[in-house]
Amino acid sequence: MSAIDAPKGVVEYLPPESATFLAVREALAAPAIAAGYGYAEVPIFEHTELFVRGVGESTDVVSKEMYTFDDRGGRSLSLRPEGTAGVMRAVIQHGLDRGPLPMKLWYAGPFFRAERPQHGRYRQFFQVGIEAIGVDDPALDAEVVAIGDSGFRSLGLTDFTLEITSLGDSTCRPGYREKLIAFLDTLDLDAATHARAQVNPLRVLDDKRTDVRRQLVDAPLMIDHLCSDCVEHFAATRAYLDALRVSYTLNPRMVRGLDYYTKTTFEFVHHGLGAQSGIGGGGRYDGLMAELGGQPLSGIGFGLGIDRAVLACRAEGLPIADERRLDVFFVPLGDAARLQSVATVGELRRAGVRADLAYGSKGLKGAMRAADRSSALYAVVVGDRDLDAGVSQLKDLTTGEQIAVPLNQLVATLKEKFL
């Protein structure tokens, strides 16, 4: 009879570390909420077709990393590998694109990719994402980037950089793409890389092998082949970023794994995480809505990795979670005292004081140990002697000082200390 382990490649967050996960998720979402983004709760599985059309059939994500299965009616469903396609589907289905624009949404939850696990790369991972749909304004590009930036900054992270570039649009990208493929054809590359050059030539630009990099120094770059519209949009976006005092570096070789990106694309790269260094990324996707059968509206968004942000905080030695979970811990001695304590703890909790008590029959010593480990600042000891006298013993667990407090003043006394 062997115990069952979790499936390969998943992360789990349990107390006390799980408090960090929650705090990071809150911090990453807060700037979006402050900017008027509304919350979207969408399914974690969709028709496989949505991702094939939205993300792109030739991408690694769709072609070999999705968890795909048939439901009982024989329809092909897939666990979502990213968030944008599903949110766009919901926007179109419920007509949100017919309301005031831009439509601004945020979401958070698990995503799934069947990859080889690695530090910071999990088969189920968690993101906070936002999408702003329907207005092709560079100021909106800058807003989205700035929201991501301030989310990470609010956690205290400093050892990361923001990289941005423009991937062009349907006017200028096709011509550049041909030029790049022609250039890559002339290089001395292995078969797999030549094949990749045909499917997604942009990706070859990001190759990490030195012999490949050496051949790429003179490669044509998208940033030098933008049409006038894209040049203008990119320049304006950068001006707005400057106005928002968001610092960034240009990375003309940045690669996105999803087909739908156009124009502004960006990535937050942390320097303390090893190979899985991207803690967030996103960009504009002006053709996606139309591709999915909606109105031809532009859009821009990002996904921020909660797991990697947690690792980044750890790498920078940032203590995120509040270590104190409790204000007061009750130690009842005997049944009458227990009844009294249960009632008082309930009253305190309703009032907003974080309270707990020693359950079970640990004995006084065991109950005091429990109080000590609960992280509470105060213990309240109540025994028969106290009940007869109408008092409880309020003990400061830091100093060891203990005073008698009349039972009818106990709740008021604790509320005064903690509220």
Add this chain to the structure above:
RNA sequence: GUGGGCGUAGCUCAGCUGGUAGAGCACCGGGUUGUGGUCCCGGGGGUCGCGGGUUCGAGCCCCGUCGCUCACCCCA
């Protein structure tokens, strides 16, 4: 999917040229049946990841497998 490293108690790890498994921390109990955190004493915990092989004998050697990890790849 491809390579390298590592799997010993809940955690961090030690374990000699193969000789029958240990420490610290944590947990539980006692010292102190109305007082925790320090201290002292004691206790429970392990199919040495799993399966096979070599051997009188395997935690240690060999093969396979699973998991973790680092890198490729991919990306959050």
